[in-house]
Amino acid sequence: MITLHGTPRSRALRVSWLLEELNVEWRFRFINFAKGDNRSKDFLALNPSGKMPVIEDGDLVLTESAAILRYLAEKYGKGQFLPEPGTAQSAKHEEWVSFVICELEQALWSMGKHRFALPEEQRLTTMLPVATFEFDRAAKIAESWVPESDYLLGEQFTVADVLLTQTLMWATAFKQTIPVKLGAYLARVQTRPALVAVLEKTEAIAKAAQ
């Protein structure tokens, strides 16, 4: 049984979604930021940075959403969700993974950090327009790369789709402008039944805990 620590709509959604796609046994442990759950002694023992998501799989404790997705896809996915290693398809997959977590997401995370996540004395409101500039610049590159196929690599739904889709959902929540082709991509992938189901499931758990 895998335990996922997180909130329904956050980077933890990447993990809950893939767990649902993988059809493995897992449970959701809701981390209530408002109650300081992520600064509790128990949580900091799992991740000293206080960040989500974290998974426990037997003795293994793992942080960093991109690392968790790869681990789960490799261990439980039997070749689904990741292209064949060492191929050009795999190279392009890794390029998307890295671009999403290092470029697209970092601009959004800058907004989050300077709005609420950094200690108050480190927050700069002047960073918010810079972060929007950076998001727009990264989104423009992603727009030039995104295909019209169902998924980033064509017909195969992969880890990179989970990362890009959740990041675009995050951008929407932060009221950023999403270019046309990326928006159409988001609309297509957001209909995955596992994503719809897992949001319903985790939000019900979070609501019951509040």
Place this chain on the structure above:
Amino acid sequence: MITLHGTPRSRALRVSWLLEELNVEWRFRFINFAKGDNRSKDFLALNPSGKMPVIEDGDLVLTESAAILRYLAEKYGKGQFLPEPGTAQSAKHEEWVSFVICELEQALWSMGKHRFALPEEQRLTTMLPVATFEFDRAAKIAESWVPESDYLLGEQFTVADVLLTQTLMWATAFKQTIPVKLGAYLARVQTRPALVAVLEKTEAIAKAAQ
């Protein structure tokens, strides 16, 4: 023949170093920022963001250093430099990769962006102390994780070692404080003959081109 586009001491060092470790045929194409090489039509056709490193391997054009390292290790490494997929060792490897490129490096990249890489009107000198705060916080976590073994995963030198070592070299160049255990790790790994050789080789090429 693989072509690497970049400068000697930058994220491109990650790639040149691994190419040297892999003992494959490759050539270095020096990108002279001072002469605007990274904004040339030819370079932007390879990477519309104007960022290095970029590799060409036959028809494949690949950007994003972490993606390039994984591709090269998978295609040419025959199981060296990456742990067995799906294992706990591999999970911990991926956690390091993600932590280095999303946390440790982003703080340094913030410094670079607000000093020289962003358009002038987007640069904030007030971000420099915030970036140092973020670097120190990430370095403290890395310090609590770094082992006393030769490499991050024990005796096996991996892609994560390339990423962490180059990032710590970058931090040194940016005059950041590196905690004790991380500093000892850096001193150990920096002696790899391939790293020493590739710096000498690429710096000679860059010097000749200037």
